Amino acid sequence: MRSHNASILANLAWAHAEGISRADLARDAGLSASTVSTIVSDLMAADLLSSSHIAPSRGGRPPVVLRFNTQRNYIIGVEMGASHVAIALCDLRGAVLWSRSIHHDVPNDPPGTLRLIGELVDEAKVRPEAQGELLGLGIAVPCPVDGQTPDRLSPRLLPEWAEVRLAAQLHHRTDVRVFVDNDANCGALAEALVGAGQGISDFTFIKVATGVGAGHIVQGQVYRGFSGIAGEIGHTTVDANGRRCRCGLKGCLEAEIGSGSVIEQAHEAIAGGRETSLAGIAELTLADVVAHAKAGDALAREIIADAGSHLGVGVANLLNLLNPARVIIGGRLSHAGDLLLIPLRETVRDRALWSSVERAEVVISPLGQSQIAIGAATLVLRAALADLSLFWASEQDAPVPAPSQVSSIWRMGGRGRG
């Protein structure tokens, strides 16, 4: 009903960062000018929209340009990584106003992690950049999130977290809505709203770091599959005779290009007497390998190019199977840029059967270090844009538990709307 059209208009206004007139809103939404006018006045009363300036006339009365009020609220996104917690304070455009990243042993220390997140959120709340009210808290977790039991992390990957009800605890601590989703899905959502996936209805985001995971955007929505684990590209086979993976198989993508494997490959080469500037680094990390590759080290470049080729096999299979318009590579390995991308693209081209697959774009995420934390923030943003009532009901009911999917059957009317 009304709220649905209001949501459409709000989304249109949000998408037009440069501003949009009522007349253009009516055209884009396919609604009558009168309807748009009444809804816009509601949205302005709610401070979601505000008129920005008057654009030059196009032959008649000059249009009043409306802007989505990105300062109305702020959002906090938190990335729980394998070995760090990152936080990003964002406005409603998804722009990062402030961020931090702290080393922490997340998998093995749930209480400490919860405390750390609480402190970081408190810190963010009092930052001068935090304008308006806190709209919600988004958390990206390094494991699949099941739609059935959304507030339980995977006991298999994170046994220590098995009994922790993350969203509930953080809601209790912070008193705002808490949204939880898998990190790769968050990354995909970030790209969809503020990154390389803007305006693209079907793409896949691949995060390559400690693990390798993918998030699919299908018809503009995050796709979770049947039990919420779609995107486990890390354990698809890319080389049946490849390295042994922690999952027990051989040649999983993750076993070839996950940070553990990359570092292992470097160690093996060093042990084999290979000349490299990586030798002598005490605790070799993926960041070291990437940095030295960029600085020109031959071994590091080789390892990364190799990773690119392996990733290319997985991407080619993905393209054949799902045919996304674009594949966006993120995660720490993606900071290697062209060193990774060029061999990747080459492999994809070699393995692409269809010209349309060949034409599919493979790019590196433009969102940088905070990518996943931004994605966590966009969980809140997307939810609020899809259901504007979240903007006016600040406290109320329980933390939103599920990785909320917009209900697939849209139902007109229906009993008991708010």
Place this chain on the structure above:
Amino acid sequence: MRSHNASILANLAWAHAEGISRADLARDAGLSASTVSTIVSDLMAADLLSSSHIAPSRGGRPPVVLRFNTQRNYIIGVEMGASHVAIALCDLRGAVLWSRSIHHDVPNDPPGTLRLIGELVDEAKVRPEAQGELLGLGIAVPCPVDGQTPDRLSPRLLPEWAEVRLAAQLHHRTDVRVFVDNDANCGALAEALVGAGQGISDFTFIKVATGVGAGHIVQGQVYRGFSGIAGEIGHTTVDANGRRCRCGLKGCLEAEIGSGSVIEQAHEAIAGGRETSLAGIAELTLADVVAHAKAGDALAREIIADAGSHLGVGVANLLNLLNPARVIIGGRLSHAGDLLLIPLRETVRDRALWSSVERAEVVISPLGQSQIAIGAATLVLRAALADLSLFWASEQDAPVPAPSQVSSIWRMGGRGRG
């Protein structure tokens, strides 16, 4: 609006083949009883629903059971295969009332194929089974269908068809709506509506015959990807050191289990002096291999079990990447039944990282020989159920060209409804 809710109710009634009362419709659809009553009376006036009988009371007034009128129209589905044309005459339930299959060199003879289809349609129209009016004609084609140029078949796979406007010509010939889609997508749709995918929102159908293709059902809708070629599982790599594929790569799934490969493997073994009942068959076909495997021939069983294992690798990758609730195997190879399925499931279990993947069901299509032709018919059925106006506008406008996707943004109101 109204028509949308009418569509919801019609779909509910269709889905309840045993019949459903107005009160239950209201409950299931979340609409008020009064609204349901008015819409139902419209649908009954249009002869889409009819009251069937009165069910026993559940303590109050006994409910009038309504049934979707599956005899109101009939549908014709046509499968264009690599070497045959199959036709299925279906009622609105998707049940096959009559079918035929004719050998024909489809790829190299467009005019003859069009003529043949025309004759088959004419034959179907005068069958006694054809009740009511012809609702539409669905065509399953053995190549991807692009949303941009829906009425052009792939010039790469079917060069002879490059200039043929299939849907337009058939519309001209038959004067009914023509719907065209890829065969694997048709197969998936058939499973969704009348096969092993009923009630499952996310599954994948894999057709294994001459080629190997998949059709995805995502959130209850056929998923085509960006350029309409999603599901090209046949050219994902399952064994980097495997057989050479016609696409130039090695170890594509199709190169391992496509009918060409299966027959080739049989010939190789026979040439190698292997004892088998397949030896001596003049023109060995996939059907022969399947039949002899069922009859107990060791070589045939081996080849099929091998195909099952290879398919298992592809299915495992698919499960990891997309996490469908079920994978349905169809196509001629699937007639081998357990001989294919057992090794397939074993491979999947070995390669499944997540318990939910492990639990995913892999089954054989229950729809048999006419599966794809039924799928072509369900193209029409789905379109009409999604847009009831197709039921009352028999002739009118151009043939429906695109593999119609339900528009992703649902818009309330909007100008100019019918």
Place this chain on the structure above:
DNA sequence: CGACTTTCTTCGATTGGCGGAAAAACGAAC
């Protein structure tokens, strides 16, 4: 300076769904 355009608002009119009342048709209890 008038004609024309484009934008935006105001004002009925219409559509369509909802809630409640009422009718219909039954079971159960006394």
Place this chain on the structure above:
DNA sequence: GTTCGTTTTTCCGCCAATCGAAGAAAGTCG
């Protein structure tokens, strides 16, 4: 058998929300 309660279905008035037409506002253009 009468009465009461229940479930199904219909009828009626109300309300929300959109649209179209008309008009006001604020320009451009010749």
